[in-house]
Amino acid sequence: MKKEAKIVKNEGIKESSDGLRGTIEEELSNQDSIKFSGDNEQVLKFHGIYQQDDRDKRKALMKARLEKDYSFMIRTKNPGGGNITPQQWLIMDDITNKWSNPTLRITTRECFQFHGIGKKNLKQLVKTLNENLITSYGACGDIVRNTVASPISDIREDLSYDSQSLAKEIDQATLAKSKGYYEIWVDGEKVSTKANRDKIEEDSLYKKAYLPRKFKIGIGHQLDNSIDIYTQDIGILPIIEGKNKYFNILVGGGLGSHHRQTQTFPRLADELGMCKESEVVEVVKGIIAIQRDYGVRTDRKQARMKYLLEDWGIEKFKIELESRINFKLEKYIKKSVARIENYYGWHKQKQKNKFYCGIFIENGRIKDTETVKMKSGLAEIIKKHNVETRLTATQDLILVNIDKENIEDIRSLLEKNNIDTNERYSNLRLASMACPALPTCSLAVAEAERFLPSLIDQLDLRGFGNEKIKIRMSGCPNSCSRPPVSEIGLIGATANKYNIYLGGDFYGTRLNRLFLELVDDKELADKISKLISYWKANRKDQKQAFGDFCNIEDFEVLRSVVV
Numbered sequence: 001m002k003k004e005a006k007i008v009k010n011e012g013i014k015e016s017s018d019g020l021r022g023t024i025e026e027e028l029s030n031q032d033s034i035k036f037s038g039d040n041e042q043v044l045k046f047h048g049i050y051q052q053d054d055r056d057k058r059k060a061l062m063k064a065r066l067e068k069d070y071s072f073m074i075r076t077k078n079p080g081g082g083n084i085t086p087q088q089w090l091i092m093d094d095i096t097n098k099w100s101n102p103t104l105r106i107t108t109r110e111c112f113q114f115h116g117i118g119k120k121n122l123k124q125l126v127k128t129l130n131e132n133l134i135t136s137y138g139a140c141g142d143i144v145r146n147t148v149a150s151p152i153s154d155i156r157e158d159l160s161y162d163s164q165s166l167a168k169e170i171d172q173a174t175l176a177k178s179k180g181y182y183e184i185w186v187d188g189e190k191v192s193t194k195a196n197r198d199k200i201e202e203d204s205l206y207k208k209a210y211l212p213r214k215f216k217i218g219i220g221h222q223l224d225n226s227i228d229i230y231t232q233d234i235g236i237l238p239i240i241e242g243k244n245k246y247f248n249i250l251v252g253g254g255l256g257s258h259h260r261q262t263q264t265f266p267r268l269a270d271e272l273g274m275c276k277e278s279e280v281v282e283v284v285k286g287i288i289a290i291q292r293d294y295g296v297r298t299d300r301k302q303a304r305m306k307y308l309l310e311d312w313g314i315e316k317f318k319i320e321l322e323s324r325i326n327f328k329l330e331k332y333i334k335k336s337v338a339r340i341e342n343y344y345g346w347h348k349q350k351q352k353n354k355f356y357c358g359i360f361i362e363n364g365r366i367k368d369t370e371t372v373k374m375k376s377g378l379a380e381i382i383k384k385h386n387v388e389t390r391l392t393a394t395q396d397l398i399l400v401n402i403d404k405e406n407i408e409d410i411r412s413l414l415e416k417n418n419i420d421t422n423e424r425y426s427n428l429r430l431a432s433m434a435c436p437a438l439p440t441c442s443l444a445v446a447e448a449e450r451f452l453p454s455l456i457d458q459l460d461l462r463g464f465g466n467e468k469i470k471i472r473m474s475g476c477p478n479s480c481s482r483p484p485v486s487e488i489g490l491i492g493a494t495a496n497k498y499n500i501y502l503g504g505d506f507y508g509t510r511l512n513r514l515f516l517e518l519v520d521d522k523e524l525a526d527k528i529s530k531l532i533s534y535w536k537a538n539r540k541d542q543k544q545a546f547g548d549f550c551n552i553e554d555f556e557v558l559r560s561v562v563v
Contacts, residue, residue, distance in 0.1 A: 005298035013042045014142065015208050018047045019178035019201050021388035028184070034119050035070040038480060043389070046143060048075045048136025048503045049122070049182050050446040052115075055439040070115040073440060074100075074125065075139040079165030080219070080391030081110035081151035083234060083400065086382050089389055091132045092437045099125045104375065106364035107435065109146045110391040111218070115440055126185040137181045142211045144174035148292060150341070151217040151390040151398060155349040155356060158347060161238040162244065163219040166280065170217060172289065173281045177203040192224045200307045205285060205292075212295035212303035215252075215288065218393075224289040224341035227393040228482050228508040230268040231255050234287055239333050245277050248332055251317065252309030259493055266484035266511055270314040272321075273329025286325045290317065291490075322421070330331060332546065336509055340551075341400050342430060344422035356400045357409060363434045364395030377417025381410055393434060426465030429456045433482070437475025437492065444475030446492025451521060464532050469546045470506050471528075473498075480501035488528060496521045502531070502558070503551035512547070516562070517556055524553045527562040536563045548554050 013022075023041035027036050036044060045255075053068035062067055078084070092112060096102050101116035117125060126136060139146060147170045149163035178201050183190050219236045220229035233252035253269030275283050287305075294312075296302040308315055322328055343358030361374070368375045381387060382494045383401070385406045392396045402410065414421070422430060425492040435441070437448035452473045459465065472486035483489030485508040491500035498517045504512035519527060535549045550558065 002522065010142070010300065011209055011212075011297050013039050014210050014511065017043050019180045019197060019532040020176065021178075021180035021184065025184050028119075030139075031120055034067070045178070046138065046141030047126075047544075048077065048139035049073070049126075050140060050224055052151050052440045052442060053441070055442075055444070057439075064069075070119070070264060071115070071232045071440075072119065072122055074114045074122075074129075074136050075107065076112045076119060077135050077137065077139040077146050077171070078111045078391060079147045080149035080164040080390075081392060081398075082164075084390065085388060086386050087165050088132050088134055089382050091128065092134070093375065094552065095125055095128060096375075102375070103365055103367040104367065105397045106361055106391050106397065108364075108393055108433070108435075110148050110151065110393055111146050112391070113436075115436075122395075123185060127146070130182075130186045138175055142213055142215075142437055143176060143206065144170075144211075144215045147171050147174075147217045148232075148393050149223040149408060150221040150226065150340075151392050152343060152400070153221055154389070155312075155351060157350045158223060160240045161221070163221065163236075163238065166236070166238075169281060170284055170379045174205065174217075176206055181376050205288060206557065207292065207456070209292075209297070212297045213294055213300065214228070215291065215305065217284065217459040219226060220337060221334055222337055223339050225337035225508050226340055227343070228485050229253075229264075229337060230509060231388075231482055232269060232483055235269050235282055235293070236284075237335065237337070239274075239335055239493075241449040246274050246333055247280050248274050248335065249279060249280075249283055249316075249329070252306045252397065253481055254257055254306035255484045256304065257479070259453060259477055259499070261301070265303050266479065267310065268485075268511060269316075269508075270309055271332040273313060273328055273332050279325075280325070282298045282325050283321070283329070286321050287514045289324060290320055294320075315518060339510065340394075340507055342394065342422070343392060343396065344430070347470060349401070351401070353404045354400075355402045355404060356398055357402065357410070357421060358395070359399070359419065360425055360430055363432075364427075365420045365449065366397070371418055373417040374397045374419055377413065377419050378416070379382075381413045384413070385410060398488075426456070427461055427468050428465050428471065429453075431470045432456055432472065432484075435475060435480040441475060443478055445494055446475050446493060446496060447521070447558075448473045448492065449483065452490075453522055455528075458534075459528060462529050464529065467532060467546070468506065469532070470504075482508075485509075486512065487497065487545070487550070488512075488531075490524065492505060493518055499522065500524075500527065500553070503547060505547045506545055510547070511540055512550075513555075515550075515558065531558065532561045534558070 003247040022040045050073040099121040105113040147167040149167040150278035153163040217234045218227040218232040231253045237248040239246040249272045250269035256265040257264040291305045361522040434448040434452040470486045471488045472482045472483035473490040490498045500516040501512040502515040
């Protein structure tokens with residue numbers, strides 16, 4: 001008789017968490033400890049909070065038999081990338097000077113992260129965010145994460161659909177009903193009895209166990225695949241034809257895996273079907289409910305919806321969805337996404353006398369250095385000219401709704417603080433992206449954000465900076481910086497060693513494949529340089545992209561090139 005698989009521990013923690021409350025409030029009041037217990041550590045993720053420790057100090061502290069140097073990361077929830085008001089920006093800037101390390105980090109899901117927060121400052125920080133209409137609720141955990149979208153779809157002439165509004169609508173429709181977050185962090189008002197609480201917070205979408213794993217939704221555009229729509233659990237692609245609006249739905253994307261565990265793998269989303277604008281939210285909720293009911297809860301490594309699609313196939317999934325939403329999806333409209341919009345520099349908006357300015361933020365880290373006053377300079381500009389901002393899924397920043405008469409002064413302030421929008425950076429650097437990795441991420445096995453800039457430096461010095469090649473690096477195979485849909489993917493395998501993946505395309509529509517394993521970080525620049533040189537000498541014409549060349553070239557031949 002086959003032994004029944006047991007649900008994983010996380011499932012029990014969620015069900016017994018009292019509506020995502022756990023005993024967080026009690027542990028918050030205990031300032032003798034700088035950390036939370038294991039169960040509360042898991043519940044905190046639903047509140048947008050990760051417990052971390054300084055990995056740079058871990059070995060020395062263990063040797064001295066001292067406790068790890070614990071701190072916390074808080075992630076905001078920011079549907080569609082914004083708008084972030086000037087007041088909100090300045091509050092977050094102030095928070096980094098008071099209660100966290102002095103940087104703001106833009107994520108690949110168009111949110112902000114604060115790092116290095118002490119336990120004693122957590123409550124005041126989260127309360128301050130919420131008092132300024134900034135939330136962290138649902139930014140992490142087994143729930144629908146921040147809904148991403150092309151961040152300028154409502155202000156640019158050739159992007160014809162306001163996906164910002166749809167992102168906000170989906171966010172509201174998929175927010176968990178528990179009031180525990182607000183009780184603990186915001187106003188402290190509790191529902192009087194558990195019976196009343198259960199009735200008030202009855203959650204028809206998530207129920208008591210929420211989802212088996214995190215869940216990601218993205219709204220793309222035919223002219224802008226910066227969100228990498230094929231990597232989302234649900235991808236939504238608006239198709240505008242005259243006055244008609246159609247919405248393609250994709251399902252089952254996801255990039256996380258585990259090295260040498262073939263049952264885990266990156267996967268591109270399948271084309272499910274098409275619906276009307278008025279039906280999008282119902283379709284989204286129906287898909288989420290399927291994952292809630294059928295997603296794997298006995299193995300966290302198999303719990304993402306991509307594995308359900310791989311098991312069922314798209315037709316079975318479609319039949320199940322249509323039985324829940326009580327209408328038929330139309331046939332998927334075949335449309336390609338063949339552009340990555342980077343937004344850099346100055347552009348006219350469709351709104352009269354308004355402009356936006358896109359600024360490259362290397363790996364999303366907004367900070368001041370000796371030469372570039374990025375953080376303080378942006379605060380000065382935003383405060384003086386009352387500028388709104390948006391975040392991109394490529395970890396960059398856009399200043400929006402700028403009045404025409406303020407452009408020249410903003411230009412001079414950018415120059416004064418040595419902030420360059422994009423012109424002094426190479427094409428290679430502009431297309432690169434890395435996750436935070438060490439020293440804060442508990443899952444990282446190798447560097448990413450702290451190493452990739454020096455790798456790009458080496459490639460620039462060798463004369464490859466002007467090449468249009470997308471390089472992405474992550475410190476582990478969870479792939480938060482989305483390396484599986486890059487032309488050169490570098491994924492940490494162990495300390496100072498990376499697996500190299502080749503053959504993806506620049507536009508994020510094809511997965512790359514494993515090329516070399518356990519390459520020392522000191523060898524990466526040489527091997528990548530040899531590959532680029534070989535491509536330039538052997539491509540069929542000047543238009544053949546690096547990723548396209550590697551996709552059809554024999555990997556054994558390419559391996560002989562880099563020996």
